[in-house]
Amino acid sequence: MSYCAEVLRSEWLTPLLVRVELGGPGLDGFAMPTDTDAYVNVAIPPTGADYGGRFDPGAVREQRPRELWPVRRRYTVRRWDPATGRLTLDVVVHGDDGVGGPWAATARPGDLLVLEGPGGGYRPDPSADWHLMVGDESALPAIAASLEAVPAAAPVTVRLLCDGPDHEVTLTSPGSLDLLWLHRTGEETDADLLPAAVRELVFPAGRVHAFVHGEADEIRAIRRHLLAERGLRRSDMSCSPYWRRTMTDEAWRQMKKEYVAAMETDVA
Incomplete structure (x- = not known):
């Protein structure tokens, strides 16, 4: 089902992350699943389209x-x-690259956004002994929402990668939070910052429920480590590559299915 939401306000949270709040009668009937990684598919007309607004x-x-x-x-x-019919999206903006980022960067009250969904597939398992959440800016909205759903006092370890201190946001959880931000330096070694941080972790005892999302090659390395060296079960991990370094959004979308299939063969 499609909806046509109206931009109510926008706010820059960091130099790369803009929050867009949506509402209006075009969201009547919208209902969220219980998943904390719930998503919507937005539809943005290309430049030169002979339609726009509500379609x-x-x-x-x-x-x-x-x-x-x-x-x-x-x-x-x-x-x-x-209660208020407000839908909040936090969107990563990399300059003029892509489509969604530039739209969010210039969104103004009264603008319309057509979207479909929602869907999802992950929520922190309350029966897990502890939780692990790993990602970068692209996974930050899902991790922030998931942290709020962790059971009270449950241990939750979070490792997040960003461009520097001014790219960090405040995160809270009713769980017992172990949070570490990692900062890129602009060097080739940045690609190993997140996998190395996971390899260095001392895992608490018991069953972990993991959420691992972000840049494709980083996530693939972390997934391989968790399955092959830490012995996690696939069913105890939500794992998806959201984007890939050096590739445009469109190029990544065209080969993502093939890449994910290759990931599945990494560990027997």
Whole structure:
């Protein structure tokens, strides 16, 4: 089902992260799953499209040539308030690159955003002995929402990668939080900062429930380590590569399925 939400306000949380709050009657009927990584698929008209504002993505795909189809991007829901009908998305912006980031960077009250969903697949398992959450800016909205759903006093270890102190945000949890931010330096060694931090962890006793999302090659290395060297079960880990270094969004989308299939063969 598609919705047409109205931008109510926007706010820069960090130099790369902008929060967009959406609402309006176009969200009537919107309902969230219990998943804390719940996402919506937004549809943004390409430059030169002869439509905009409120439209039906399916009808556009049926009636117009492919080059005029809306560009789809998936964003995690940071927060949904059913009482006020407000939907909050935190979007990473890398300058003028991509489609979703530039839209969010210039979003103003009254702008309209067509979206479909929501979907999801992860929520911290209350029966786990402890929780592990690993990622970068792209995973930050899901990790922030997931931390709020960790059972009281449950141990939760978080390792997050960003560009520096001014890219950090305040994170809270009812759990017992062990949080470490890692900062990129601009060197090739940045690619190993997150995997190295996970390798260095002393795991608490008991069963862990893990959430590992972010840059493809980093996440693949962490997944391989957790399965092969730490003995995690696949069923105890939510793991997905959101993007890949040196690749545009469109190039990554075209080969992501193949890449994920290759990840599955890493560990027998």
